[in-house]
Amino acid sequence: MQTEKLKFPKGFLWGAATAAHQVEGGMNNDWTQWEKNNAKRLAKEAKDKWADWQQKKFPEMFDPKNYVSGRACDHYNRFEEDFDLAKSLGHNAHRFSIEWSRVEPEEGKFDEREIEHYRQVLQALRDRGMEPFVTLWHWTEPIWFNDLGGWTNKKSADYFSRFVEKIAGEYRDLVRFWVVVNEPNVSISFGYYRGSQPPGKKGIINFLRGFFNLFSAFERAVEAIKEIDPKAEVGVANSITHYDARIFPGLNFLITSVIEFFSKFFLRKAIPHCTFIGCNYYSRHLITWKRKKLDSGNRNDLGWEICPGGIYHVLLSLKKYDLPVYITENGIADADDSRRTEFIKDHLCLMHVAIQEGADVRGYLHWSLLDNFEFPEVRGFWPRFGLIEVDYKTMERKIRPSALEYAKICKGNEMEV
Numbered sequence: 001m002q003t004e005k006l007k008f009p010k011g012f013l014w015g016a017a018t019a020a021h022q023v024e025g026g027m028n029n030d031w032t033q034w035e036k037n038n039a040k041r042l043a044k045e046a047k048d049k050w051a052d053w054q055q056k057k058f059p060e061m062f063d064p065k066n067y068v069s070g071r072a073c074d075h076y077n078r079f080e081e082d083f084d085l086a087k088s089l090g091h092n093a094h095r096f097s098i099e100w101s102r103v104e105p106e107e108g109k110f111d112e113r114e115i116e117h118y119r120q121v122l123q124a125l126r127d128r129g130m131e132p133f134v135t136l137w138h139w140t141e142p143i144w145f146n147d148l149g150g151w152t153n154k155k156s157a158d159y160f161s162r163f164v165e166k167i168a169g170e171y172r173d174l175v176r177f178w179v180v181v182n183e184p185n186v187s188i189s190f191g192y193y194r195g196s197q198p199p200g201k202k203g204i205i206n207f208l209r210g211f212f213n214l215f216s217a218f219e220r221a222v223e224a225i226k227e228i229d230p231k232a233e234v235g236v237a238n239s240i241t242h243y244d245a246r247i248f249p250g251l252n253f254l255i256t257s258v259i260e261f262f263s264k265f266f267l268r269k270a271i272p273h274c275t276f277i278g279c280n281y282y283s284r285h286l287i288t289w290k291r292k293k294l295d296s297g298n299r300n301d302l303g304w305e306i307c308p309g310g311i312y313h314v315l316l317s318l319k320k321y322d323l324p325v326y327i328t329e330n331g332i333a334d335a336d337d338s339r340r341t342e343f344i345k346d347h348l349c350l351m352h353v354a355i356q357e358g359a360d361v362r363g364y365l366h367w368s369l370l371d372n373f374e375f376p377e378v379r380g381f382w383p384r385f386g387l388i389e390v391d392y393k394t395m396e397r398k399i400r401p402s403a404l405e406y407a408k409i410c411k412g413n414e415m416e417v
């Protein structure tokens, strides 16, 4: 069989991503409060939420402990060891988030020890030749901020921009890429409309307030960063799904355009402020009457369809914004690691086709470096997204075979197909 080598652009950034609450452990924020109050309910509801095969394969979902982040991966204390592993896997970039509740545990009072901690984290990445992508808000909020109404509070933008100003001022020598917020559309829908994740607010009024306040917080944060460092790169990590309508030939385009109009609302408003686009791609959303027939049936442990073709469509749809794109997340819940290698290669192959067709993609950060506390709607520990497996009892790390395959691509900046 003939093989071919796909070469990626010179200087391409390769790595993985994490978020503070999902890996660090020892948190005290709005999520930890929610977890305490809701773990039992979530364990009970697992029976109705997940399919039989998932319930059989992951009995942990019936244990309330699954829904309490607790020590998580203890990454707070083990970041050096984890970055050593990432470096050994050929990563030259890494995305992580700074936990607002650690840095500003009381309103207006910054904890200098935590600021020093994140300085060490950044320095550890720099020492290993890994470019940091720093997320400033990955869904968790300090308790005081939440008590004041979270993003529904008119002053939320003031609070957030004060935190961002402090952080950008502290680390301007170490950070070039700032991911100001992560997946605003997902977090505001789940946390402020459906109430299915912290802070558990519901209804359209909370949604609208949350959405627009978060947007002005984003705008103010960007202003603050650019004032401190005019050369900084700023962006948002957007969850971008490939909407694929198969309803009626003449209508499909219209349907997807309407859905995209709403789902990319934040992104479109954010574009004029950004110097790059962060793209989180996981799956396609099939809109059809005969879902079962069309669906490929190829699913990850969470039941999401695996659809590498979607990344190609998504990347081409971003071309019109004329900004560099970084894949800030793309990954698979795959506990036995039987599909991750293929998942990565297929997505990279389609990303490569998009690049050939003019998409300006400059980096790929796989979700995730480690198994972690899975976020949306508080799914907890059972879904396994890591290139590196974590034994939550012993905290032992084990590199998965797929991570070694991905390492070959990162190290060579090319992929054999």
Ligand code: BGC
Binding pocket: 019, 182, 183, 186, 239, 280, 329, 367, 374, 375, 376
């Ligand atoms: C989030 C991550 C999450 C991942 C997988 C994204 O929605 O940014 O925090 O773990 O998807 O569900």
